[in-house]
Amino acid sequence: MNELYTYVHEKFRHLVTAPNDIRIAFLDEPRWIGYDIAKDIIENLVSLMNKPKRPRMLNLLVIGDSNNGKTTLIRRFYDLYGESHVDSHSNGIRPIILAEAPPSANEKELYVSLLERFYVPYRPTDSLVKLRYQTxxxxxxxxxxxxxxxxxxxxxxxxxxxxxxxxxxxKMLCNELQIPIVGVGTRDAIRVLHTDPQHASRFDVAELPTWKLDHKFQQLLFQFQSVLPLQNCSNLQDPALAAKIHTISGGNLGNVHRLLVACTVEAITSGTEQITLAIIEKHSWVQPTQGLRKIIG
Known part of the structure; x- marks a missing residue:
């Protein structure tokens, strides 16, 4: 029977006939949807990571709107290439350290954030010099x-x-360790680089733009459809459906995902078993700014 649901990826096809609660729970699991720009950035990151050490390493800043897939992309890269392991000499290896910037510009808090990723004892009350040395x-x-x-x-x-x-x-960490540093944030992050011209010259910038309503967006929806365990094909790439999804989401990847999950839950619980234009319109509240205007109004 699974061969009937060819619009669903073969890895997930068995879920199409699973109980509703299992299918709905599956929708909440993190899942990677590959697309061209994300693949290009990941290839760039791999290239940076494998470059030989030198005094002035090239760095990268990945920017995009909030909720547009930046953190998901970085975590995908980390899952693929950052796994900790033990080498042939029984030494622990951490190829990539993925940390979050402190809530404000503070050098000591930066070191604390980095030290947290190693899961080793340290004293937050130690001097700045000692925390820097330990890092x-x-x-x-x-x-x-x-x-x-x-x-x-x-x-x-x-x-x-x-x-x-x-x-x-x-900059000191980059010079001292001779490793590339990757920043991830909103477009405002570019302003951080301009605190000093030297910083800006060290970073290339890669942007995850919001999606335009074009064939690439339709292709993205086709890929999304392959991970939605519905018993009928929704044809999300259809121009009318794609246009409505784009209008509601604003081309924001996170909004697209949230909208499609809500629509899939509706399709499962209602017995429709496919995402229709009526279901998409019913869930237009997914767009945050529209919802805010409705509440205020």
Missing amino acids: IHLFREYKVKMLIIDEFHSLLVGTPRLQRQVMNAI
């Missing part, structure tokens, strides 16, 4: 090849002096 030591000991800092735009919070200090700390 550098652990990066070397675990042979880290790349540092990724998510929520990079948070470094804008604080005085210009504190912003310069934390960016100088990042």
Whole structure:
């Protein structure tokens, strides 16, 4: 029977006839949907990570609107290439350190955030110099090849002096360890780089733009359809459905995902077993700004 549901990826085809609660629970699991720009950025990251060490490593800033897939992309890259392991000499290896920027520009909090990723004892009350030394030591000991800092735009919070200090700390880590550093954040993160022209010259910028209503967006919807365990094909790439989904989501990837999950749950619980135009319109509340205007109005 599974061969009937060819519009669903073969890995998930068995779920089409599963009980409703199992199918709905499946929708809440994190799942990677590959698309061209994301694949290009991941290839760029792999290339950066494998470059030989040198005094001035090239860095990368990945930017995009909030909820547009930046963190999902970075975590996908981390899952593929950042797994901790033990080498032939029984040494622990951490190829990638993925940390979150502190909530404001603060050099000491930056080191604390990085130290947390190693799961080793440290004292947050230690001096800045000692925390800096311990951070550098652990990066070397675990042979880290790349540092990724998510929520990079948070470094804008604080005085210009504190912003310069934390960016100088990042530059020092790059120089001292000779590894690439990747920042991930909203477009505001670009302003962080301009605290000093030297910072801007060290970073390339890769953007995850919002989606336009075109054949690539239709292809994205076709890929989404392959992970939705419905018993009837929804043909999400149909121009009318694609246009409505794009209007509601604003081309924001996170909004697209949220909308399609809500519509799939409706299709399962109602017995429709496919996403229709009426179901999509019923869930137009998914667009946050529209919902806010309705509440205010």
